[in-house]
Amino acid sequence: MAEPDKPAMAAAAAAGAAKTAGRSGRSTELPEHLKAYKGVWVFIEHDRGQVHTVSWELMGEARKLADKLGVDVSGVLMGGPADKLEDFAKEAYICGADHCYIMRDPVLQGYRNEPYTKGLTDLVNTHQPEILLLGATAMGRDLAGSVATTLGTGLTADCTELNIDGRALAATRPTFGGSLLCTIMTLAYRPQMATMRPRTAPMPRRDESRSGDIITMALGMIETDIVTKLLEFIPDANRNTVNLAYADIIVTGGKGLKNADNFKLVWDLARVLGAEVGATRAVTQAGWCESERQVGQTGKTVRPKLYIAAGVSGAIQHRVGMEASDIIVAINTDANAPIFDFAHHGIVGNALQVLPALTQAFAARLGKQVRKVA
Numbered sequence: 001m002a003e004p005d006k007p008a009m010a011a012a013a014a015a016g017a018a019k020t021a022g023r024s025g026r027s028t029e030l031p032e033h034l035k036a037y038k039g040v041w042v043f044i045e046h047d048r049g050q051v052h053t054v055s056w057e058l059m060g061e062a063r064k065l066a067d068k069l070g071v072d073v074s075g076v077l078m079g080g081p082a083d084k085l086e087d088f089a090k091e092a093y094i095c096g097a098d099h100c101y102i103m104r105d106p107v108l109q110g111y112r113n114e115p116y117t118k119g120l121t122d123l124v125n126t127h128q129p130e131i132l133l134l135g136a137t138a139m140g141r142d143l144a145g146s147v148a149t150t151l152g153t154g155l156t157a158d159c160t161e162l163n164i165d166g167r168a169l170a171a172t173r174p175t176f177g178g179s180l181l182c183t184i185m186t187l188a189y190r191p192q193m194a195t196m197r198p199r200t201a202p203m204p205r206r207d208e209s210r211s212g213d214i215i216t217m218a219l220g221m222i223e224t225d226i227v228t229k230l231l232e233f234i235p236d237a238n239r240n241t242v243n244l245a246y247a248d249i250i251v252t253g254g255k256g257l258k259n260a261d262n263f264k265l266v267w268d269l270a271r272v273l274g275a276e277v278g279a280t281r282a283v284t285q286a287g288w289c290e291s292e293r294q295v296g297q298t299g300k301t302v303r304p305k306l307y308i309a310a311g312v313s314g315a316i317q318h319r320v321g322m323e324a325s326d327i328i329v330a331i332n333t334d335a336n337a338p339i340f341d342f343a344h345h346g347i348v349g350n351a352l353q354v355l356p357a358l359t360q361a362f363a364a365r366l367g368k369q370v371r372k373v374a
């Protein structure tokens with residue numbers, strides 16, 4: 001791949017830095033030794049033999065960023081002897097990676113913050129990527145924070161959009177309670193780190209013809225160096241099995257449904273469609289359904305093929321979590337409700353009448369029995 005014009009970039013970075021110098025008066029120009037940092041990395045998260053889909057979504061975003069910068073994309077795979085890291089690397093190439101860094105060690109079998117932080121920090125210090133991306137999952141959030149702190153660099157968490165401005169990563173995320181979006185740049189430190197929520201970015205186009213190389217590195221840590229011990233994995237019997245983020249169809253109910261009893265109409269339609277049930281924060285706060293079903297800024301980000309919103313106003317904090325849905329159908333009594341500004345189809349009407357009518361119509365069409373929720 002072509003090397004970018006370094007002096008021009010340095011000048012552009014310096015010009016950008018001068019413009020954005022903060023009130024602290026700290027230099028925002030990239031120090032000379034950090035200019036060697038090149039390439040975009042994705043930490044590939046896996047657990048019990050499965051790569052988290054957000055890692056592939058990030059790989060697609062990394063490819064776009066790297067193509068703008070004229071650099072390569074690398075996946076980072078860390079794990080123990082039993083983990084199929086080479087298989088995951090093959091999938092990484094198909095999704096857009098050029099290289100994979102593999103660190104395998106018995107103490108990396110199962111995620112623990114200390115060895116993963118040391119491993120990822122060592123990889124970064126040795127190979128010097130300019131951008132490092134992780135999923136905004138429980139593991140990604142935990143690891144990104146400690147790696148950024150150890151490296152003394154900037155981290156933008158929970159991003160909804162990633163772009164390149166000059167040579168800098170422009171990481172956008174909601175702020176001020178979701179009423180504004182802010183774009184954050186790390187100008188004087190490397191790597192530039194960001195976490196991105198699952199489903200915020202689409203899955204990349206698969207290219208089965210792609211391959212890449214593997215660079216291995218040892219961890220250099222022994223079990224007695226680590227305070228946290230992984231004794232046993234006990235699955236949480238009460239673990240939420242709601243798969244909203246990756247559902248194809250979601251029927252969401254809002255406060256317009258008036259009460260918990262009427263919210264059952266959402267379940268009736270969802271059952272007939274084979275859909276997941278979503279809710280606004282107003283609904284989860286009222287206790288009409290569990291908080292795992294909340295869609296939005298402080299809930300889940302979703303991207304279904306069909307999103308039916310009944311009695312939902314379309315507040316910005318809800319919108320940011322569902323506006324990437326392929327088709328949005330809104331049912332609302334108020335023709336001026338904000339949700340009609342971005343819904344693809346709108347029904348101005350009483351959801352208490354429209355939902356049962358839709359349930360009956362879909363049941364007839366799909367040849368299904370309507371099973372009422374008790």
Ligand SMILES: Cc1cc2nc3c(=O)[nH]c(=O)nc-3n(C[C@H](O)[C@H](O)[C@H](O)COP(=O)(O)OP(=O)(O)OC[C@H]3O[C@@H](n4cnc5c(N)ncnc54)[C@H](O)[C@@H]3O)c2cc1C
Binds near residue numbers: 177253279280
């Ligand atoms: C920091 C912060 C984070 C937040 N995070 C989230 C989040 O993650 N997710 C989220 O959803 N919200 C979130 N919110 C709350 C958000 O601002 C809204 O208050 C909330 O989304 C509104 O929920 P709603 O649409 O169900 O209710 P309302 O805003 O009360 O809207 C009800 C709608 O139903 C319509 N309606 C009334 N009767 C009927 C009927 N019979 N049939 C059809 N329509 C009817 C009304 O016209 C109205 O448009 C957050 C707020 C803050 C400050």
